[in-house]
Each structure stands twice: as C-alpha cells, then as structure tokens.
Amino acid sequence: MAIYRPEMGLYRVSDGLELPATSITVSIDGEAAMWQMRADLRGGLSEVEYGTEVEARINGYSWRFVVSTIDDDRSNDGRSVTIGGLSLSARLAAPYATARSVVVGMDALAQQLAAAELEFTGWDIDWRCADWWVPAGAWSYQDLTPLGAISQIARAGGGRVRADRSRLRLVTTPRYPSDPAGxxxxxxxxxxxxxxxxxxxxxxxxKPAYDRAVVMGRTGHGVLVVATRSGAYGANPAPEVVDPLITDVDAGRGRAQEILWSSGxxxxxxxxxxxxxxxxxxxxxxxxxxxxxxxxxxxxxxxxxxxxxxxxxxxxxxxxxxxxxxxxxxxxx
The missing domain is CATH 2.30.300.10 (Baseplate protein-like domain - beta roll fold)
Structure with missing residues (x-):
C-alpha cells in the first residue's frame, strides 16, 4: 500500500508567495462550467485583493482561481480572512467580460463558432461533443458573454462546457457520453x-421515462429529428425542443440522446x-x-x-x- 503525507497550499500566482491557508475547499456543481474556491486565511488582507490570481494545491492536484470575494472577520480573539474564487474562465463571463450581440454571417462548424468567441483571449477549446455545420444567418444572439455563447452552442448538440482546472482551456463534452442503460x-x-x-x-x-424526443431548428436552415428508444413505440414523448442551432442531423441526434438518456x-x-x-x-x-x-x-x-x-x-x-x-x-x- 502506498504511503503519502497530505499536502495543501495556496499561492499567489504573480510571485509564488504562499498564503497562510488553514483550510481550502474547491468544488464544481454538476451542471456548472466553473470551479469555485473557499479558503480561510490567518492574518490580514495585504496579500490578496479582488482579481488576484491564486493557485490551490492539494495532494499534488492544482486549481487556479480569480479572487472574487473577501470576508474580513475581526474579534478580540484575532483576525481571519475568508476568500472566495472562481475558475480563470470567470474572465470569459460577467462581470469580467462584456456581453455582446452577434449575427453570424458565414458558414461554420459549431466548433469554429465556439473558437471564434475566444479569439484574441489566449484561451483555447477542446471540443469533444457533436460537431456540425451551421449555415450563415442561422444563428445570432443578444447580450451574451463568450462563455455564455459557447455554452449555448454546446447545449444545442447535447453537450456542456467545463473549465480546465488550471489552464486557459475550455472543454466541451456530451452531457451523457453513453446510454446509462449500458x-x-x-x-x-x-x-x-x-x-x-x-x-x-x-x-x-x-423522473418521467420518455421514449421519444423531437428536436428541430427554428429557421429555414433547421432540421427536424425524431428519436425513439429502441423497442419503444414513442407513446411517452418528451416536450418538443426548438433551437436555432439544430441545423444538422448530428446536432439533433446529440440533443435527442441527451433528452432520452436523462429521463427515467x-x-x-x-x-x-x-x-x-x-x-x-x-x-x-x-x-x-x-x-x-x-x-x-x-x-x-x-x-x-x-x-x-x-x-x-x-x-x-x-x-x-x-x-x-x-x-x-x-x-x-
């Protein structure tokens, strides 16, 4: 049996200064794109401020965060500080990134649309879910940040977005990589x-056990996809889904699988x-x-x-x- 000694540290990225952390919790919700952090520190506030980039290391694993909250607690017994942080991808979302409105005027793959949202940001994307052609004029959006737009693209094909723990990278994956029945x-x-x-x-x-999913695009470029569970008759269909990005059978199949595989x-x-x-x-x-x-x-x-x-x-x-x-x-x- 391997023997190891637990390790934990919190460091300011700019100069590697170790912060006096007595506890660190990092977490990500099941449907969230970003990791979050909460750390209790001894002492004052001189080492960190809003927007400071910090790295949490626990047993050899690392996460990087942007400090987003600072709580200062003083009493007769002393002083403690609790800081909260969000994954570096917070800089691709409000309030760090500006929301914008876009009309896509050229043919592109879904993956290319997502990559365009990251242009000049230093970020890249690891696209692991369905990819499909989106014709010019089929998709537009209003008041979305880059992370919001990319999440919407991935969602159309039954996928979702996660932030890498420490790198400037987003990863898209199918919501369900395979049928839960298997x-x-x-x-x-x-x-x-x-x-x-x-x-x-x-x-x-x-949850309801749907046996049929109907998804379709919204514009003249959209397609209609009807998916039925193997061996079923479609007697218990899920509510129809309409999404302007469903412009190809691959997108519709991915979204329909997500609907059926999440039911039951x-x-x-x-x-x-x-x-x-x-x-x-x-x-x-x-x-x-x-x-x-x-x-x-x-x-x-x-x-x-x-x-x-x-x-x-x-x-x-x-x-x-x-x-x-x-x-x-x-x-x-």
Whole structure:
C-alpha cells in the first residue's frame, strides 16, 4: 500500500508567495462550467485583493482561481480572512467580460463558432461533443458573454462546457457520453474500492421515462429529428425542443440522446472518500463527467460523476485532513 503525507497550499500566482491557508475547499456543481474556491486565511488582507490570481494545491492536484470575494472577520480573539474564487474562465463571463450581440454571417462548424468567441483571449477549446455545420444567418444572439455563447452552442448538440482546472482551456463534452442503460457493462474511467468509501448517501430522483424526443431548428436552415428508444413505440414523448442551432442531423441526434438518456428514475449517490496523492490510481481525484464503478459491499454499481468537492482542513494542532466528495448519477432499471 502506498504511503503519502497530505499536502495543501495556496499561492499567489504573480510571485509564488504562499498564503497562510488553514483550510481550502474547491468544488464544481454538476451542471456548472466553473470551479469555485473557499479558503480561510490567518492574518490580514495585504496579500490578496479582488482579481488576484491564486493557485490551490492539494495532494499534488492544482486549481487556479480569480479572487472574487473577501470576508474580513475581526474579534478580540484575532483576525481571519475568508476568500472566495472562481475558475480563470470567470474572465470569459460577467462581470469580467462584456456581453455582446452577434449575427453570424458565414458558414461554420459549431466548433469554429465556439473558437471564434475566444479569439484574441489566449484561451483555447477542446471540443469533444457533436460537431456540425451551421449555415450563415442561422444563428445570432443578444447580450451574451463568450462563455455564455459557447455554452449555448454546446447545449444545442447535447453537450456542456467545463473549465480546465488550471489552464486557459475550455472543454466541451456530451452531457451523457453513453446510454446509462449500458453503464454497468461499460469500461469505467474510475473504479472505487468499497473499503475507501467513508460514507455514502443516496437521494432517489424519480423522473418521467420518455421514449421519444423531437428536436428541430427554428429557421429555414433547421432540421427536424425524431428519436425513439429502441423497442419503444414513442407513446411517452418528451416536450418538443426548438433551437436555432439544430441545423444538422448530428446536432439533433446529440440533443435527442441527451433528452432520452436523462429521463427515467434515477438516484444521486454522494461518496465521501480520501484523496490520495496525484499519480496514485487508488484514491485518485475523480473529475466531473467520468464513468465511475463503485465496488460496494452490497454489490458493484456504476454511474456518472457530477458535482465534485475537495477539502483540506488543518486542526488546531496543524494536522491536515484531505478528502473528496463526489456526486454520482445512477439509473434505476
């Protein structure tokens, strides 16, 4: 068994100055594009201000943030500061980025439309979801920031946007990389040994079980896609979706799959487990959107990771405890 000592630090990026953090929590919600941070510091405010870029390091994993909130607490017992931060991608959203209105006047792939939003920003995009042609004049928007526009493009094809933990990169992925009906027989991205799970809580989430999805574009360039579950008759259709960016069958298929694969009874299981040092497989960081197999004492089960939280906390004696909490979406068949 690998032996490691937990590590935690918070650093000002401009000069590498270590900030006196007693606790750090980094997290991302299941549907969010950005990571968030909360850190408790000893001492005053001289080291950070709004907009300062900081890097959190926990057990060899790193995240970069823009400081967005500062709370100063003074009492007879001393002074403490709590800072909050958002992923560097916050600079692509309000209030850092200016909203604008655009009419796209040339043919382009969806991926190219997204990349155009990042022109001259120093950012790039890793496009992993459906890509399709969008004819000139088919899409326009009003009052969107670059991140808002890119999220809208990805959403049209059944995808979503995540910010890289520390690089100037956005990643788009399908909301559901595969049919949940096959999760139990698919090769997982991560396998969690039941002995490592400190606690698991499950919240059941019943939803309508749609067997047909109808999606269509809004303009003369739009297409109509009707998708029905294999072996079903389409007797329980989902509400129709109209999106001006559905201009190709690939976009419509991706959106229809997302609708069908998100329907049906399910559950969210929240796992709390230790976080091992980076490079170790057993206890590695579970990232959002990974297929997770849990070797539970009651039997193995699989699901898709969503919300993730990593916490490092020092007690009064300076002992550091590090753990991760992961929400895993499951299906009930």
């Amino acid at each position: 999760w139990s027989s698919s090769t997982p991205d991560v396998t969690v040994a039941g002995r490592r799970v400190i606690r698991v809580t499950t919240r059941w989430a019943p 009874d399910g559950a969210i299981s929240t796992l709390r487990l230790p976080l091992a040092a980076a490079g170790l497989v057993d206890g590695a960081l579970i990232e959002p959107d990974q297929l997770v197999r849990v070797m539970d004492t009651t039997g193995p089960w699989s699901g898709l990771s969503g919300g993730v939280q990593v916490t490092g906390q020092r007690d009064r004696d300076g002992k550091l405890t590090v753990y991760q909490t992961v929400e895993v979406e499951r299906r009930v068949h």
